Amino acid sequence: MLRTDCAPTAHGFGGGGMGFDFRVLGSLRARRDGRELDLGRPQQRAVLAALLLAPGQLVPTERLVKGLWGEDDARWPKDPAGQIGTHAHRLRRALAEPGLLVAAAGGYRLGVERGAVDLFRYEDGVAQASALRRRDPVRARARLAEALGVWEGRCALDGVPGVFAERARGRLAAGRFAAVKALHDLDLALGRHAEALPALDTLAAGHPHDEEVQRLHLLALHHCGRTAEALAAYGALCERLDRELGLEPVPALVELAGRIRRGEAPVPARRLPRPCQLPPGIPDLVGRxxxxxxxxxxxxxxxxxxxxxxxxxxxxxxxxxxxxxxxxxxxxxxxxxxxxxxxxxxxxxxxxxxxxxxxxxxxxxxxxxxxxxxxxxxxxxxxxxxxxxxxxxxxxxxxxxxxxxxxxxxxxxxxxxxxxxVGPLEPHDAYELLARIAGADRIRQEPAAVAEVAGLCGHLPVLLRTAATRLAARPQWSVADLVGWLARG
Known part of the structure; x- marks a missing residue:
């Protein structure tokens, strides 16, 4: 992977004055040696966004096509793979670093380090804060606040078009919201009730059905001496949940309100980290x-x-x-x-x-x-x-x-x-996998060649996926051309 010389600051959140610094937590931006780069048209920026969220990894052309124009191929342009190639060519010129963005094995790879992308500096900070929470909540709170400070805008990839960017925005917004709640939870655990209350007032008003936000708000009100307001807010929450969702508050909220009503000190909930380390699943698992x-x-x-x-x-x-x-x-x-x-x-x-x-x-x-x-x-x-x-x-x-x-x-x-x-796929499942990746029409036209491809790949899904991805990236090829390439390899 090409070195991008984005050394972190003492706190681990600097993009570095030298080398590349990419920002996705807000508007999509890129700097090199401190100089802002012109990333071009919206669709070109969408391709860069998809590559930045998988730094150093091969992103198949098909994933880029679907991420930009959706699953329905009727909405695709005449030559989607060719357009992706054009966007990649223009991005290479904008980045002006030979070998940074390369085409390989039916896709494209952007050879930047994780530390060159603000998203991964943010996620590393959140993970470090989570690990520090139990043994050093003061440092955990500082680390989490610092991580959230990496965000520059109201949403990630602001203004970037396409299905991929939209999904990424939703996922990152949910993660940011969870981190904000964790920050306020740490505030209350550290006795910073008065400092946290204004933000919790706003958060509770904006998320009237989020029971974790409401729990934090009740706690802050109570500890700031506004117990009557806390109980009134709890009553309004119960009525709102029943009227709008047909639900009752979760037991933790019911217990908290009871303790506040009886004048007992609320017992802070022990918050344990919830690791979510699974890599993304593949969208086209067949035959299993x-x-x-x-x-x-x-x-x-x-x-x-x-x-x-x-x-x-x-x-x-x-x-x-x-x-x-x-x-x-x-x-x-x-x-x-x-x-x-x-x-x-x-x-x-x-x-x-x-x-x-x-x-x-x-x-x-x-x-x-x-x-x-x-x-x-x-x-x-x-x-x-x-x-x-x-x-x-x-x-x-x-x-x-x-x-x-x-x-x-x-x-x-x-x-x-x-x-x-787990063995090889059945012939009809191998056919289905090839059709999903390379396109049903292309596969339907050459059944004999398709059967030969499946045989050359041993009906093994990993090899079939590689072959189909190569075919999808070469619209000028027939399936027979793919057979020839496999036979020579």
């Missing part, structure tokens, strides 16, 4: 419905179930594991942990930090495992281990938690683990 149903049945079971997914390279065990994890995440409201490859020690330390613990450097693996399982006690957390050579120390072994272990051979698993074999 029976496996998904069985995997869901296992993971939603009692105890601490362990599911092993194994298959030959290219069979898609990693994608299936992530897909299943997303499908059952409602059963694990306290979070999802994810590790890919590597030794257990660093993964355990990372898991502990995500759970709000901060192990000392040099802590042995056995102690890390013990602390990890203690931190999971009483929580419902899903753990996904992808290609981890020794998964045993990372298994939760705590009732209410579960694990998915994926790879060519998942390694040593408990005797009661359920193992599912």
């Amino acid at each position: 419905a029976a496996l998904v149903r069985e995997a869901e049945r296992v993971l939603r079971g009692d105890g601490a179930p362990v599911l092993g997914l194994s298959g030959p390279a290219g069979s898609g065990t990693s994608a299936l594991a992530v897909h299943v994890a997303h499908a059952v995440q409602d059963a694990f409201p306290d979070g999802q942990l994810y590790a890919s490859g590597g030794e257990p020690g660093p993964a355990l330390a990372g898991f502990l930090r995500a759970l709000g613990e901060w192990p000392a450097e040099g802590t042995g693996p056995d102690e890390l495992t013990a602390r990890y399982r203690a931190a999971l006690a009483g929580r419902r957390v899903l753990v996904v281990l992808d290609g981890v050579p020794d998964p045993a120390p990372l298994l939760p072994e705590v009732p209410g938690c579960a694990a998915v272990v994926a790879g060519p051979e998942p390694g040593t698993l408990p005797a009661d683990a359920v193992r599912l074999a």
Whole structure:
């Protein structure tokens, strides 16, 4: 990856005066060596936004096309892949750095480091604040306020068109709102009720149905000596929830109001971090419905179930594991942990930090495992281990938690683990996967060549996806041309 020389400031939030500094938390902007760059037309900026949200990763052309013009190909321009290529060419000229934006394997890669993009500096700050909360709430509050200060506008990617930008705006707005609530929660935990109250007044008025916001508002009013107003606000909330949503307040709010009414000191809720580490799922998983149903049945079971997914390279065990994890995440409201490859020690330390613990450097693996399982006690957390050579120390072994272990051979698993074999796709499923990625019309026109492509790929979804993505990026190719390319490779 090309170095962008965006060294952080002492607090970790500077974009750096040298090299590139990209901003997406507000209007999309880019600077190089402190000089603002002209990023061109709106659709060109939309392509850059999609690449910036996956720095250093290959973004398939098809994803860029759908992210810009939507899923309905009737709304696409005549040559969507060609237009993406034109936008990429113009972005290369705007960035003026050879090798920074490259075309490769049916997509494009922007070789910038995470630290060059304000989004990732913000997310790192939020994660650090979450890890600090229990042992040093003062530093956690300062870190979180600093992270939120990275935002420059009312919404992310302001003015950037396309489906991808719209979805990213919604996701980032939800994360920002959660971070703002966490900041005010820290304020109240630190006794900063008077300082937090004006902002909570505004927040409560703007989010009348958000019970966490209302809880914080009641607490701040009560601790500022405005108990009658707090109880009146609670009464209005009960009436509003019943009238507009047909709901009652959550038990925590009912208990808080009761304690305020009786003159008892409200008990602050113990707020635990909720890790959400799953990578995005793929949108075109096919041929795995029976496996998904069985995997869901296992993971939603009692105890601490362990599911092993194994298959030959290219069979898609990693994608299936992530897909299943997303499908059952409602059963694990306290979070999802994810590790890919590597030794257990660093993964355990990372898991502990995500759970709000901060192990000392040099802590042995056995102690890390013990602390990890203690931190999971009483929580419902899903753990996904992808290609981890020794998964045993990372298994939760705590009732209410579960694990998915994926790879060519998942390694040593408990005797009661359920193992599912993941093999090649059936021919009709291979056809469906190729059609979804390369386009149904193109695939329908050359059935014999399609069957040959599937055979050359061994009906393995990873190889089929790569082949189809290459075909989608080359509208001038026939399926027979793809067969020739595969045969030569």
